[in-house]
Amino acid sequence: MEDHELWYGTSGPRDAPIVIVGESWGAEEKARRRPFVGPSGQILDSLLKEAGIDPNSVFRTNLVAEQPHGNETFRFFTPKNTNPNPRRVAGLIPSSLVDAEVQRLYRQLSFRPRALVIAAGNWSLWGLSQVTGSEVQRESNGRRVPLELQTYAPNGIMNWRGSMLYCEPHLAYDPPPELFKTKLLPIIHPAAVMRSWDLHSPTLHDLRCRVPQALRNDWRRNPAPKFTFRPTYTEATAYLRCWLDHMDAGNELILASDIETLGRRFISCMGFSDDPTFALTIPFIRSKKSNGELVSNWSVDEEAEIIKLIRRLLTHPKIYLVGQNYIYDTQYIQHWLGCSPRLRHDTMLAQNVLFPGTPKDLGYLSSLYCDYHWYWKDEEKDWSSVDDNLLRYNCEDVARTLEIAKNQIQFIKKVGQEEQMAFKMKTNSLCLRMMNRGILIDQARSGSMFFELEAVQCAFYQELLGIVPQDMVKPFEKKSDKPWYRSAQQTATLFYDVLGFSVVNNRKTGNRTVGKEALAILERKYPEFTGLFRRLDYAGSVTNTMSVIKSPIEPDGRMRCSYNPGGTETHRLSSSENVFGRGTNLQNLTKGEEDE
Helix, strand or coil, X not given: CCHHHHCCCCECCCXXXXXXXXXXXXXXXXXXXXXXXXXXXXXXXXXXXXXXXXXXXXXXXXXXXXXXXXXXXXXXXXXXXXXXXXXXXXXXXXXXXXXXXXXXXXXXXXXCCCCEXXXXXXXXXXXXXXXXXXEECCEECCEECCHHHCCEEEECHHHHCCCCEECCCCHHHCCCHHHHHCEEEEXXXXXXXXXXXXXXXXXXXHHHHHHHHHHCCCCCCCCCCEEECCXXXXXXXXXXXXXXHHHHCCCCEEEEEEEEEECCCEEEEEEEEEECCEEEEEECEEEECCCCCEEECCCHHHHHHHHHHHHHHHCCCCEEEEECCHHHHHHHHHHHHCCCCCEEEXXXXXXXXXXCCCCCCHHHHHHHHCCCCCCCCCCCCCCCCCCHHHHHHHHHHHHHHHHHHHHHXXXXXXXXCHHHHHHHHHXXXXXXXXXXXXXECCHHHHXXXXXHHHHHHHHHHHHHHHHCCHHHHHHXXXXXXXXXXXXXXXXXXXXXXXXXXXXXXXXXXXXXXXXXXXXXXXXXXXXXXXXXXXXXXXXXHHHHHHHHHCCCCCCCCEECEXXXXXXXXXXXXXXXXXXCCCCCCHHHCCCCCCCC
């Protein structure tokens, strides 16, 4: 490869220690044959300057140095229906152009040793790692992608952003060995930041915190944290008694706790951490037999002693217990261990107090508050067995929770939010009391109401059948076992693909939606279709109310739901079914006065 071909479409010092890899060109990049010179490049320069990085000291390149049609990078990849047995690389079907461009990118990166490669966006992260998932690209820029153009696209950048990784180039492209040792930092693409400014702060944080760590070679904690996840009985009880002795002597103990469950029924293991560099996980279940029978990790006497010590620990007056969404854990602890933990700080609730409206999951909080972060939450979704992976995962959870909590506590004091946090924790205790008490249900009246609502629901459905001609919905309705008005996907197809309404996207997911808020927007845009929109809205409200009425009732005639004091940016309570699958979302019940 000629020198000018290797560096075609790049800018900045070729031997720079920091490299930023984008996805593909926009119109301005195509005109100037350089990356990041359009509007997203201006955002990138601003972010770099705010992070204390000289934009002129960074080498810039792209996964593909061309502009795709419609600025849609997926068009560089082969449609999934082109070949029945396509060649896939990490879930995607690259074209020959992508193959050549990725190989060229690897040569650029290995030209000199790099202190850090920054992958901006899903596509560049796919080219430089093995962590992305894949999904069919069915929508783009608010429009449905034609079936013959649909291909596989990478996902996961919102989870992996800010992670302190190492490059894992694809072996299919014969990568240089030294590339595997290069530090890799995924960030949200500046174009996405430009479209959604709430992504600016986490992106700036990733650059401001992680780039200096890479430059000083501080990419992993040294020494590595100690995770004890298969303790002997002697080890497990020794740790528990040590903590209890410390508190019995009159000392306060900051301790994080976290559980993992099996089949949403049993506590499979329970983790503790009193230092971000240490975690102990105590397994309760050793294995699961083929017939579904669970095998305990301990003898009866051993398990009884461990549970007794844990109960003392969680209820000790000197414990400063911290957890993440611990109202979830508490339901299991109350049910199986017979005690109510003395929770003092919940990391999810603290984020709701400090930055309402922002993500509150543990992976996101770790990226903001932990000294060393890489995303780990997608390793398993549904644990079917209690193996070392699950136990190590629990150790990671509880150690991160403790570090997050300690930093949050300091920050809450710094910004003067102690009173607000104390009120949130009182609300958490109140929610727990409400969950335990439940709501007394008039079962006779709810039964008669259900039949009344069912008649009203049928009437709305009949009216909807009369409003929409059946030949409009037959092409897509026949592929489903539900009529169009009971399927959000089919209703969206009718509204946006058949009737041509302006697409309304969900504020959080960005996907097109036909929910209650969308119906109100569409009614304002197309008042001539008011009858259609309102009947759909009313039918939905009736269906939601019927689902509440059908929710399981406890033997004592009460409905026990789960209440979340930190679920909304407005700080109102949200409700859902409890951890055992009983109860429901009571917000589905309306007063019937919303439109008055």
